Amino acid sequence: MKTDLHDLSIYLKNRAYALGFSECRISDVDLGQAPEHLHTWLAAGMHGSMHYMEEHADLRSAPALLQPGCVRAICVRLDYLPATFAGRQKDTSPTPHPNWQHRYWQRLADPKAANVSLYAQGRDYHKVVRQRLQKLADVISAHLPHRYRVFSDSAPVMEVALATKAGLGWRGKHTLLLNREGGSLFFLGEILTDCPLPIDEPINEHCGSCRACIDVCPTRAIVGPYKLDARRCISYLTIEHKGSIDAELRPLIGNRIYGCDDCQLICPWNKFAKIAQVPDFEPRNHLDQASLLELFDWTEEEFQQRLQGSAIKRIGHAQWLRNIAIALGNAPPSRTIFNALKARLLHPDGIVVEHVLWAIQRQEEGLIKKGNF
Ligand code: B12
Ligand code: SF4
Ligand code: SF4
Structure with missing residues (x-):
């Protein structure tokens, strides 16, 4: 029985690795300036027809409204780069083939190829992340009573802001979280808990003067560093947006039929992306070559x-x-x-x-x- 919170946090992180998460870090639930930025983004209408972003903005801004009494977010990252797509340097190595991104650009340049973004070629991540998070929450429950709730893009939580605070990475200019050891091809998930575990520190950002993600975006959706106009983003247009797509944007979508990875695949840090540790994200229906x-x-x-x-x-x-x-x-x-x-x-x-x-x-x-x- 671990009742010492420091020991419990170390035990918890080891269990997280055993469950296939690549990293697990803990933050408090003060979102700093993020709610203000969210409101500015909403006021500018950049969420387009994603009305759920507007409807739950208050809950999004205050984790304690979503999970009363919570004081910590246990944040995890689960890598999703499929080995089938990216190859491996050695048989079981988590490191993809050198220049693995080349295959992505090749498929984009092949007008007959259907491009389904890497995160969606396998099993729905919501279930995969949540099931594992539930097991992680049980680890704490076995040692201490705590009230908690698990999330992975399943409720109004500012996941990137919490994960940044926990030090899982820094926010790139494309608005996603990335880190030096794992690039950005990972999902985020978190447990909001009232257990006052010791918190981790944020890490420094390493974008420097780079702006490759901004420049590569086919629809100019990244309108400035850390600012995404979802209405122009191919991920929004192909997944979230119902109805007619603006005729001016259609030619820019190319052969991307579900989501888009360009701003991530151009990022120099994705040379260090890691192959998925769980088999669920391997392509089904050969969607990587259809x-x-x-x-x-x-x-x-x-x-x-x-x-x-x-x-x-x-x-x-x-x-x-x-x-x-x-x-x-x-x-x-x-x-x-x-x-x-x-x-x-x-x-x-x-x-x-x-x-x-x-x-x-x-x-x-x-x-x-x-x-x-
Ligand atoms: C809505 C949403 C979308 C929308 C809008 C994206 C967006 N950037 O807002 C659309 C449909 C376009 C989208 C697309 C994608 N998404 Co999405 N999405 C979400 C969702 C549900 C909410 C994000 C959100 O709150 N947006 C609101 C705006 C205001 O937030 P923001 O852009 O992050 O803005 C912040 C910054 O601008 C910052 N800021 C403002 N000024 C400044 C200045 C400085 C200096 C700094 C540092 C910051 C800063 O403050 C704002 C508030 O925190 C999250 C899950 C979740 N619950 O958090 C997943 C999530 C962000 N998406 C994810 C993924 C994988 C994708 C795609 C890669 C999927 C794909 N391949 O097609 C693309 C990537 C597109 C892109 N470049 O962002 C992952 C990202 C994982 C990661 N590594 O970060 C998440 C976390 C889901 C998950 N659980 O894993 N998504
Ligand atoms: S996902 Fe594609 S369209 Fe959206 S911001 Fe990134 S590069 Fe642009
Ligand atoms: S492409 Fe450059 S600016 Fe964009 S997230 Fe990567 S390092 Fe940062």
């Missing part, structure tokens, strides 16, 4: 059945087709693509049809220019 046409061909039933347990399932088949139609409209002119698009014109969803028509028009213009229409 073609646009192959995925566009999935029926509603196939979509539902193949994406069981994946976060992608939540956007629904119609939004999936909307996203792929944009990518097909951005592909070089081809009769096969043109015909595949035409076959979707009778889809019952008006949004799908609108995007398919846009893509058909782009393909038609290209085929006419090629003298192939």
